[in-house]
Amino acid sequence: MPTIHLEIITAERRVFADDVDIVVAPGMEGQLGILPRHAPLMTALQPGEIMYRKNGEPTYLAVTGGFMEVMGDRVTILADAAERSDEIDEARALAAVERAKQQLSRRDSYLQLQEASVAMRRAQARLHVAQRRRSRTTGMGPGSGGAPGGGAGH
Amino acid sequence: MPSVRDLKRRIRSVQNTGKVTNAMSLIAASKMRHAQGAVLQGRPFASKIQEIIADLAAQPRDEDSAMHPLLQVREVKRIGVLTLTPDRGLCGGLASNLNRRVAQFILAQTSPVRLIVVGRKGRDFMVRYGQDVNAVFTDLGDRPTLADTTAISGLLSDAYTNGELDEVYLAYTRFVSTMNQEPAVDRLLPVTPAALTSAQRVGYIYEPDALTVLGSLLPRFVEMEVYHALLEAIASEQSARMVAMRNATDNSKSLVGDLTLDMNKLRQNTITNELLDLVGGQVAMEG
Numbered sequence: 418m419p420t421i422h423l424e425i426i427t428a429e430r431r432v433f434a435d436d437v438d439i440v441v442a443p444g445m446e447g448q449l450g451i452l453p454r455h456a457p458l459m460t461a462l463q464p465g466e467i468m469y470r471k472n473g474e475p476t477y478l479a480v481t482g483g484f485m486e487v488m489g490d491r492v493t494i495l496a497d498a499a500e501r502s503d504e505i506d507e508a509r510a511l512a513a514v515e516r517a518k519q520q521l522s523r524r525d526s527y528l529q530l531q532e533a534s535v536a537m538r539r540a541q542a543r544l545h546v547a548q549r550r551r552s553r554t555t556g557m558g559p560g561s562g563g564a565p566g567g568g569a570g571h
Numbered sequence: 572m573p574s575v576r577d578l579k580r581r582i583r584s585v586q587n588t589g590k591v592t593n594a595m596s597l598i599a600a601s602k603m604r605h606a607q608g609a610v611l612q613g614r615p616f617a618s619k620i621q622e623i624i625a626d627l628a629a630q631p632r633d634e635d636s637a638m639h640p641l642l643q644v645r646e647v648k649r650i651g652v653l654t655l656t657p658d659r660g661l662c663g664g665l666a667s668n669l670n671r672r673v674a675q676f677i678l679a680q681t682s683p684v685r686l687i688v689v690g691r692k693g694r695d696f697m698v699r700y701g702q703d704v705n706a707v708f709t710d711l712g713d714r715p716t717l718a719d720t721t722a723i724s725g726l727l728s729d730a731y732t733n734g735e736l737d738e739v740y741l742a743y744t745r746f747v748s749t750m751n752q753e754p755a756v757d758r759l760l761p762v763t764p765a766a767l768t769s770a771q772r773v774g775y776i777y778e779p780d781a782l783t784v785l786g787s788l789l790p791r792f793v794e795m796e797v798y799h800a801l802l803e804a805i806a807s808e809q810s811a812r813m814v815a816m817r818n819a820t821d822n823s824k825s826l827v828g829d830l831t832l833d834m835n836k837l838r839q840n841t842i843t844n845e846l847l848d849l850v851g852g853q854v855a856m857e858g
């Protein structure tokens with residue numbers, strides 16, 4: 418079965434690089450699923466979740482925006498920031514969602530509202546990814562789909 | 572003429588200095604390893620984004636659609652220079668080499684130059700020579716994140732976009748190798764996309780469209796360039812410091828060797844003189 422080579426890089430490090438079966442990313446105009454032999458494509462990404470499946474097992478990452486390039490059987494995601502589910506602090510993500518909600522409810526200037534809604538989407542994406550990990554680990558036992566190590570701590 | 576005790580004191584003091592410089596060189600070595608790793612890790616992102624911008628810039632464009640503000644080439648009336656210098660000294664000629672290079676650059680320009688300075692060494696130098704320093708950033712630390720530099724790159728992009736500056740240069744110390752770092756002044760704005768041969772063109776489908784993608788890509792490109800230059804500057808600084816401190820440690824060792832030799836000679840001399848005195852006295856009494 419053909420695979421695609423997925424690479425997720427930020428300005429600070431390479432977050433992920435491996436051969437996978439399918440990539441689903443949050444494009445500007447909606448979710449995009451990329452399978453092998455996709456046409457060359459270049460799109461901006463929204464804050465959201467990236468999903469890739471390898472050997473039938475889905476893995477999720479939170480991304481805060483960036484770009485995706487599809488060329489031949491290579492997919493390169495240039496992310497502003499990308500985090501694997503095991504790097505996300507769920508409590509902090511939850512707090513960030515709450516903070517963004519408060520800001521949204523305050524109805525400040527248009528610009529601040531915009532900022533808050535972007536912050537909201539970022540925080541929600543993080544939270545979703547973190548929660549997926551929890552449901553998976555309780556369902557299938559610990560250590561399933563262990564993401565490759567080597568993440569530099571901040 | 573120093574006494575044996577003076578020499579002993581001197582030796583101890585040099586030894587202590589040697590211990591300090593040795594520790595500093597070890598610390599700089601470990602920081603350097605980290606900084607070099609950071610430079611390497613950022614490289615794939617940098618080369619990819621350059622590729623995409625080159626492809627985007629080669630896209631056919633309608634005449635009436637405006638060029639992105641960060642690509643516009645204007646008549647140069649005011650120049651901005653961002654100079655990335657260390658906060659601390661004891662790194663050989665690194666800071667002064669860069670400062671000298673920037674000073675030469677400023678002298679060679681016909682239009683007024685406005686400076687944005689990162690690091691105390693650059694600030695002190697530029698202020699002393701009465702340059703037009705617009706903004707100063709210090710204490711970025713040894714492990715800056717991209718977020719630490721976005722304030723700086725944002726300042727530059729804004730000044731360029733609203734016409735305060737017509738050209739922006741980036742001055743930093745390029746990391747060539749552990750033994751060799753060279754000061755460099757590169758143009759940051761307007762962004763000059765690399766030229767592509769037609770064989771290199773990929774012909775992507777752009778979503779939503781090429782201009783939108785370019786518009787959100789360019790500011791990130793500028794951010795990334797500044798961040799990357801800062802990482803190189805830090806790698807250079809730490810390597811220069813490591814080498815300088817290792818030389819200092821070697822010097823202190825050879826100085827201790829020389830001083831010990833002097834001290835032993837002096838001690839032997841003293842003993843010989845004392846013996847001569849004794850023997851001389853004996854002979855005088857017997858005679």
